[in-house]
Amino acid sequence: MNIAFWGSSLVSAYWNGAATYYRGVLRALAHLGHEITFFEPDAYNRQQHRDIEDPEWARIIVYNAEDRDDVNRHLAASARFDVIVKASGVGVLDEYLEARAAAMPASVCKVFWDVDAPATLERLAANRNDPFHRALPQFDLVLTYGGGKRVTDEYRSVGARECFAIYNAFDPDVHFPVPPDARFMCDLSFLGNRLPDREARVEDFFVNAAYLVPARRFLLGGSGWAGKPFPPNVSYVGHVYTADHNAFNCSARMVLNISRDSMARYGFSPATRVFEAAGAAACLITDAWEGVESFLQPGSEILVAHSGTDVAEIVEQLSTERARSIGEAARERVLAEHTYDQRGMVVESILRQVVSSNPAMAMETPA
Numbered sequence: 180m181n182i183a184f185w186g187s188s189l190v191s192a193y194w195n196g197a198a199t200y201y202r203g204v205l206r207a208l209a210h211l212g213h214e215i216t217f218f219e220p221d222a223y224n225r226q227q228h229r230d231i232e233d234p235e236w237a238r239i240i241v242y243n244a245e246d247r248d249d250v251n252r253h254l255a256a257s258a259r260f261d262v263i264v265k266a267s268g269v270g271v272l273d274e275y276l277e278a279r280a281a282a283m284p285a286s287v288c289k290v291f292w293d294v295d296a297p298a299t300l301e302r303l304a305a306n307r308n309d310p311f312h313r314a315l316p317q318f319d320l321v322l323t324y325g326g327g328k329r330v331t332d333e334y335r336s337v338g339a340r341e342c343f344a345i346y347n348a349f350d351p352d353v354h355f356p357v358p359p360d361a362r363f364m365c366d367l368s369f370l371g372n373r374l375p376d377r378e379a380r381v382e383d384f385f386v387n388a389a390y391l392v393p394a395r396r397f398l399l400g401g402s403g404w405a406g407k408p409f410p411p412n413v414s415y416v417g418h419v420y421t422a423d424h425n426a427f428n429c430s431a432r433m434v435l436n437i438s439r440d441s442m443a444r445y446g447f448s449p450a451t452r453v454f455e456a457a458g459a460a461a462c463l464i465t466d467a468w469e470g471v472e473s474f475l476q477p478g479s480e481i482l483v484a485h486s487g488t489d490v491a492e493i494v495e496q497l498s499t500e501r502a503r504s505i506g507e508a509a510r511e512r513v514l515a516e517h518t519y520d521q522r523g524m525v526v527e528s529i530l531r532q533v534v535s536s537n538p539a540m541a542m543e544t545p546a
Contacts (some may be wrong), residue, residue, distance in 0.1 A: 180530065181214045183257040185276055186266035186292075189217040190239060192421050193228035194372060194402055197268065197294040200324065200451050202234070203350050207523025209236035217259070218253055220244040220271045222398070230421040244271040251294060254279050261540070262530060263489040267295055274310050275322030279348070281317035285539040289318045291339075296323040297441035297448065298376070301541050303337055305407045310425060315339055319540075320533050322526070327447025327470055343529055346474070347451040348519045353457035356429055362416065363423075363430035365398040365496050369437060369453060370419055372425060375438040384437050384466050387487035389413050392495050400427060415526040424452075428459040432502050433482075433494060436465040446470045456508035457481075462502035464493055475515065 184205065193197035197390035205215050219225075222244055227500040233239045241247045251274065257263045257280075265280035267273070271447060283289050293299050293316075302311055315321075321334050321342040334342035349483045369385050389397040389410045397412055400419040409415065419427050428434050442448035446469025456463050457475065464482045465471060482497075482505065484490045534540040 180261040180288075180534075181216070182262045183216050183218065184209065184257070184259040184264045184266070185218045185257075185280065186264075187269050188225045189237060190219070190231050190233065192230050192231045193225050193418060194223050195225060196372060197266070197324070198230065199455065200347055201266075202231075203348055203353075203451075203519030204522055204526060205328070206234070206236050206350070207519045208526060210520070211527050213524055213527070214238075214301035215242060218242060218276075220269060222271050228418070231438070248383045250275075258283055258287060260287060261534070262290060264290045266293050266297060267291070267293045270444060277311060279320055281314040285537070288320070288534055288537070288540050290320045290322060290530075291318045292324075293323045293334075294324040294439070295439075296326045297445040299332050300330065300337070300438075301441060312338065316333065319537065321528065322529070325448035326445050327530065329445055330372060330447070341533070343525075344447070345526055346447075346517070347449055347454050348517045348522045349451075349454040349458040350519050350533070351458060351511060351514060353429075354425060354455045355368065357425045357459045359430040360423075360426035361430075363398060363400075363427045365393065365396040365414070366392075366432045367435055367490070368398040368400065368431035368433075368457075369435040370400040370424075371437060372401045373407070374439065377437060379465060380437050380440065380443070383487045384484065384490050385435060385487070386408065386410070386413070386491035388494065391491035395494050398431060411522045423457055425459050428456045428461040432462065432499060433497065434461040434463055435490065436463060438466055438468050443468045445476070447473065449474050453481075454513050457513045457517075459505075460503075460506040460510040462506040463509060464490055475509055475512055478526070480505060480512050 187195045187356050191203050209215050213224055219235050222239050263280050263283055265276050316338040321339040323344050325346050330509050331342040393412050399415045400404050402418045435452050464484055467485045477483045
């Protein structure tokens, strides 16, 4: 199948936490024989902060979001693809792109791929006049970054024809153990951009934990935190490029995951970095969210904290040897169950089911 994917960016993770998720799933689909064209806007200085060059397994088209003729030209070209995917959170022209993607011909499989489904569903519930209420039923399929049965059921209840969760994962040849790097050595590290619906949780699980154990070294990576006051034992390293993620994960005694508010409420939404860190055999501490045991076993493959006090206690008491054994167990688990190759096969199966059930698509799309 020829797949046109409209997303935030494939080549840059700058203010774009979905980048590695896109790369993992789409590379897996490409390796299964599908052709990927990724349409991304020249926005938010992402092209100036690329993590990768154009990959050999995808064609990258960077469009000018301020030139509606340019956008429409690429949308017209997308109508000749077998599948068009509009991802949430492109950051520019989202409503316009959703409406245009939803109105593609019947011969095109139309997919909305939501990388922040809990937030989208809460937005729809709060505003009956949200334009996405009109566009949603026209999509043949909704795929989500996570959220479990609650998210997929709610999506169907608000008009989705069908909805499946495609969880984050990792690529074993991209995320793996490496020697520690002096730049990132610490007792506990956290990597995440500063976002309004995460900051209060960062204050509790990371900042307050650092205050409680002043003799331990904490490291913060991600964009937007400059100027925020931190205790003396917290070092801030700014944006961490994906090429440094393995070193970041392997240089801390423990790595912290902190969910965004809505994802913690809905559960079953492990962040990409959970699997990347586990793939690097890092000892993970996560804030509590429903469904964690479906991905990693608490106590033996991941540690679960309900507050910054819990985090501080783990950092203070857990031995280096025990941390290492938890990280190694997590790596074994994700290698067995949570690779992007596995996710890609699931997506391929779902797309084929949708296409085969629609005569207009099945007639146009090669098997």
